[in-house]
Amino acid sequence: MIGNVRPLRIAILAHSTNPRGGVVHAIELADALARLGHEAVVHAPDPNGKGLFRAPSSPAVMVMASPAAKDVAEMVRVRIDDYVRHFETRANRRFDVFHAQDSISGNALAVLKQRRLIGGFARTVHHIDSFADPRLVDWQTRSIAAADELLVVSALWRTQIMSAFDRPSVVIGNGVDTERFSSAPRAIDQEVRVRYGLNGSRILLAVGGIEARKNSVRILQAFEQVLNVYRDAQLVIAGGASLLDHVSYRRQFDTLLSANDVLDRAVRYLGPVPDSDMPSLYRLADALIFPSVKEGFGLAVLEAMASGTPVVTSRIAPFTEYLHENDVVWCDPLNVASIANAAATVLTEPLHARLAQRGVLVARQYDWSNTARAHLPVYERLAELQHA
Numbered sequence: 001m002i003g004n005v006r007p008l009r010i011a012i013l014a015h016s017t018n019p020r021g022g023v024v025h026a027i028e029l030a031d032a033l034a035r036l037g038h039e040a041v042v043h044a045p046d047p048n049g050k051g052l053f054r055a056p057s058s059p060a061v062m063v064m065a066s067p068a069a070k071d072v073a074e075m076v077r078v079r080i081d082d083y084v085r086h087f088e089t090r091a092n093r094r095f096d097v098f099h100a101q102d103s104i105s106g107n108a109l110a111v112l113k114q115r116r117l118i119g120g121f122a123r124t125v126h127h128i129d130s131f132a133d134p135r136l137v138d139w140q141t142r143s144i145a146a147a148d149e150l151l152v153v154s155a156l157w158r159t160q161i162m163s164a165f166d167r168p169s170v171v172i173g174n175g176v177d178t179e180r181f182s183s184a185p186r187a188i189d190q191e192v193r194v195r196y197g198l199n200g201s202r203i204l205l206a207v208g209g210i211e212a213r214k215n216s217v218r219i220l221q222a223f224e225q226v227l228n229v230y231r232d233a234q235l236v237i238a239g240g241a242s243l244l245d246h247v248s249y250r251r252q253f254d255t256l257l258s259a260n261d262v263l264d265r266a267v268r269y270l271g272p273v274p275d276s277d278m279p280s281l282y283r284l285a286d287a288l289i290f291p292s293v294k295e296g297f298g299l300a301v302l303e304a305m306a307s308g309t310p311v312v313t314s315r316i317a318p319f320t321e322y323l324h325e326n327d328v329v330w331c332d333p334l335n336v337a338s339i340a341n342a343a344a345t346v347l348t349e350p351l352h353a354r355l356a357q358r359g360v361l362v363a364r365q366y367d368w369s370n371t372a373r374a375h376l377p378v379y380e381r382l383a384e385l386q387h388a
Contacts, residue, residue, distance in 0.1 A: 007037055007038055007039065008038045008039070008096045008097055008379055008380075008383055009038075009039045009041070009094065009095045009096045009097070010030075010033060010038055010039065010040040010041070010095060010096065010097040010099060010379060011041055011043055011093075011095040011097065011098050011099065012026045012029060012030050012040055012041065012042050012043065012099045012101065013026075013042075013043045013044075013083065013098070013099065013100045013101060013102075013105030013108070013109070014026040014042060014043065014044045014101050014102065014105065015044070015045070015079070015101065015102035015103070015104045015105060016044060016045060017044045017045075017046050017048075017050065017051060017052045017053055017062070018053055018272065019053045019054070019239065019272065019275060019278075021126055021296060021297070021299050022101040022102050022124070022126050023044065023052070023053070023101070024054075024299055025101060025124070025126070025153075025174060025299070026042050026044075026101050027042055027052065027054055027056045028174075028175060028177065028368045028371075029368065029371060029372055029375070030042045030056050030058045030060075031056050031057050031058050031368070032175070032368040032369050032371060032372035033058070033372045033375070034057060034058040035369060035372075036369065036372055036373065036376075039058070039059075040058050041058065041059045041060065041061055041095070042056055042058065042059075042060040042061070043060070043061045043062075043063055043083075043086075043105070044060070044061075044062060044063065045062075045063045045064075045065040045079050045082050045083070045104075046062035046063065046064075046065055047065035047067075047068070049062075053272075053275050054275040061092075063082055063083060063086045064082060064085075064086065065078075065079065065082050066078050066081070066082055072133070072136065073133045073135045073136055076103070076104055076135075076136065076139060077135070079104045080104055080107045080108050080111070080139070081108075082108075083104065083105055083108030083109075084108045084111050084112060087108070087112055087117065087118070088112075088117065093112070093117065093118060095386075096379070096382070096383040096386055096387070097122070097379045097382045097383055097386065098112075098118055098120075098121040098122070098382070098386075099121065099122045099123075099124070099375075099379075099382075100121055100122065100123045100124070100143065100147070101123075101124050101126070102126075102143070103136075103139050103140045103142075103143040104139075104143075105143075106121070106123045106142070106143025106144070106146070106147060107139050107142055107143050107146075109121040109123075109146075109147075110142055110143065110146035110147075113146065113148075114146075118386065119382070119385035119386035119387070119388060120147075120148035120149075120382055120385040120386065121147055121148060121149075121382070122147060122148065122149040122150070122151060122378055122379075122382055123143055123144060123147035123149070123150055123151070124151040124152070124153070124172075125144060125150060125151070125152050125157055125161060125169070125296075126152075126153055126157075126296030126297070127157060127294055127295060127296040128140065128144075128157070128160060128164070144161070144165055144167075145165060145167075148381075148382065148385060149170070149378045149381065149382060150165075150167055150168070150169035150170070151169060151170050151171075151172055151375070151378065152169045152170070152171055152172075152296075153171070153172065153173055153174055153296045153297040153318070154171065154173065154296060154297050154317065154318030154321055154322075155171055155317070155318070155321055156317035156318045156321065157169070157296060157318070158171050170374075170378060172371055172374045172375060173297060173322065173366065173371065174297045174299055174302065174366065174371065175302075175366045175367050175368035175369075175370065175371045176299070176302040176303055176305075176306045176363050176366050176368075177306075177368065178306045178363055178364055180279055181279050181282060181302075181303045181304075181306035181307045181363070182279070182306060182307060182308075182360075183283065183306075183307055183308025183356070183360055185283065186279070186280065186283075188276075188277075188280050189280045189283055189284060191280075192277050192280035192281060192284065193280075193284055195277075196236070196268065196270055196273075196277075196281075197268060198234065198236060198268070198284055199234065200232055200233050200234025200266070201230060201232035201233060202230045202232070202233040202234070202286045202287075202347055203233070203234050203236055203284060203285045203286050204223065204226070204233060204234070204235050204236070204285065204286065204287055204288075204289045204343060205236050205237075205238065205281060205282065205284075205285035205287070205288050205289065205304075205309070206219050206235065206236070206237045206238070206288075206289050206290070207237075207238050207239050207288065207290065207300040207304075208239045208240070208290075208292075208300065209237065209238075209239045209240020209246070209271070209272075210237060210240060210246065210249065210250050210253050210269065211240070211246040211249055211250075212246070212249045212293070213292060213293060213294050213295075214292055215291045215292055215293050215314075215333050215339075216237070216249070216253050217249070217252055217253050217256065218291065218333070218334075218336050218339055219235070219237075219289055219291060219339065220235070220253060220256055220257060220263070220267070221256070221336045221339075221340075222289075222291075222336050222337075222339035222340035222343055223235045223263070223266070223267070223289075223340075223343070224260065224263050225336070225337070225340035225344075226340055226343050226344055227262065227263065227266060229344050230344070230347065233266060234266055234267075234268060235266060235267045235268070235289075236267075236268045236270065236281070236285065237267070237268070237269045237270065238270045238271075238272075238273050238278070238281055239270075239271075239272060239273070240269075240271055240272060278303070279303075279307060282303060282304050282307035282309050283307050283308065283309065285304070285309050286309075286310075286347055286352070287309060287310045287311065287312060287343065287346045287347060287352075288300060288301065288304035288309050288310070288311045288312065288313075289312050289339070289343055290304075290311060290312065290313045290314075291312065291313060291314045291331050291333040291339050291342075292313070292314055292333065293314070293316075293333050293334070295318060295319070296318065297318055298313065298318065298319060301313055301319065301323070301328075302362075302363050302366055304359070305327075305358075305359030305360065305362050305363045306359070306360060306363035306364075307359075308356045308357075308359060308360055309356065309359065310328070310329070310346050310351075310352055310355035310356055310359060311327075311328040311329070311346075311355070311359065312328065312329045312330075312331055312339070312342040312343055312346050313328050313329075313330070313331070314330070314331060314332070314333040315330035315331065315332065316333065322366075323362070326358060327355075327358055327359070327362050328355065328359075329342045329345055329346040329351075329355070330342065331343075
């Protein structure tokens, strides 16, 4: 055990097994806590029986997931019930700390707290979504309001939480595994290049799938302009394993793509890819294009920088909290011309080489062990509630 902090048993609850930011956060945090001498156990509903997209080095519990309708709100209700059912069993809740990473697990813990089956819980708010369905709004609100400790990954969301809920929160940023994400070429890189048909003279990578929050339509429109300068460039979009419904936005994206044969041939949508391929995708890319309109932190930015891949991102918080003028190429996420200009600029020398070197240095400042240590005072307070 490091320091004077007693070992804790910590249940970290994620909303799914898919490679989304909150799930990555849960896995990396659990592994870092284990290295500090604590027992951190990631929990996740597992409807397909495939387990987490990346196996943590610490233990993990796959919560039995009941069949659920495609309707998002109905699926959320079922997953909340699944979590409650799991922790109703006394043997499954022998933890000092319960930590929710999302609204689904936060609501389940709120029910357990109301029934006095647990003493309290923490909730990390990565970002707040806008929902049309009032049930989803209510569940999101309850998961935050009922939490005993609130954590956020950036000052932006601390301000938002204070404004919306009149409650303080603790800012604890993210980290990046600089051994896993590095600029050093690996043998697997060429295999990944061939597998996904990455043959563009310039490869622009977008991570997170096709959805409004990731600004995918404007990325596509900007890339159409980039093709006027780099005619053999390729836009590669990876990810997209989301529980939310992005069908109408995807339809808008597909309509724009199908209207231009040249653009259609230059875009590769990979969908969710094996986690083991992501470090290679970053290294193979000439730049990460990440002009999100809303993020909690933006883990993909650090992953790309650690991989020596220059980044184009939005000149908005939270990016402006941890990135500076010399770290990335900024853009206005609401302006297609600005995104296009930034994407073309990041490919020019000597800027491209300088940003590649700078990114590696920036990424080294973000360590998951420091993130884990910052959670410990919060966990100690929760452990007192649990055993009061």
